[in-house]
Amino acid sequence: MDCVGENCPVPLVETRKALRKAAPGDIVxxxxxxxxxxxxxxxxxxxxxLQLVDVQEEQGTWRIxxxx
Amino acid sequence: xxxxxxxxxxxxxxxxxDKVYSALIIANGALAMGMEASLFFTFWGLQRLKKGGLxxxxxxxxxxxxxxxxxxxxKMKAANVASLERMLQxxxxxxxxxxACDMTMDIMGIxxxxxxxxxxxxxxxxxxxxxxxxxxxxxxxx
Numbered sequence: 746m747d748c749v750g751e752n753c754p755v756p757l758v759e760t761r762k763a764l765r766k767a768a769p770g771d772i773v774x775x776x777x778x779x780x781x782x783x784x785x786x787x788x789x790x791x792x793x794x795l796q797l798v799d800v801q802e803e804q805g806t807w808r809i810x811x812x813x
Numbered sequence: 814x815x816x817x818x819x820x821x822x823x824x825x826x827x828x829x830x831d832k833v834y835s836a837l838i839i840a841n842g843a844l845a846m847g848m849e850a851s852l853f854f855t856f857w858g859l860q861r862l863k864k865g866g867l868x869x870x871x872x873x874x875x876x877x878x879x880x881x882x883x884x885x886x887x888k889m890k891a892a893n894v895a896s897l898e899r900m901l902q903x904x905x906x907x908x909x910x911x912x913a914c915d916m917t918m919d920i921m922g923i924x925x926x927x928x929x930x931x932x933x934x935x936x937x938x939x940x941x942x943x944x945x946x947x948x949x950x951x952x953x954x955x
């Protein structure tokens with residue numbers, strides 16, 4: 746999922762859409778630049794009871810990986 | 814007793830553009846975080862569900878005959894904020910429920926065919942709202 750340049754609430758919503766389409770065990774990777782989403786997508790992952798694989802950031806672009 | 818309520822119910826009473834944005838952003842955020850969400854459109858809010866009506870709402874403050882809205886929309890475009898239409902489509906895709914107030918339809922002479930019926934799950938009254946709200950962890954009036 747490429748959410749670079751997208752603003753609230755698009756990265757969160759697109760993450761959820763991708764997770765709904767994924768099969769159990771799949772890894773969903775989201776990249777983006779919206780700062781709050783970097784903190785809030787992991788909150789959603791926790792609320793959904795899924796596994797946060799890792800969160801990385803380089804020059805303002807973050808990458809979050811989630812296992813369904 | 815554990816509290817298993819996992820729903821957001823929002824009354825969308827205002828038809829102001831910025832307030833409809835608030836309602837949809839909160840609702841979509843809730844859906845994204847695994848909650849259920851219902852939007853009960855009433856009074857001025859219901860005008861936004863008329864065919865072609867979604868983007869027609871004024872700004873709640875500093876509308877200035879449309880100048881303020883134009884300026885805010887320009888800023889929103891620069892900040893890459895999604896359109897109301899996209900947010901509404903996302904809301905539906907993530908399983909959100911849209912309810913239309915039938916009393917408002919009577920008062921304002923709105924027929925079902927005037928509304929975007931493809932989006933609306935039910936045409937109902939206060940009983941349905943209360944029924945939804947009593948099972949909700951969050952309920953808001955916007």
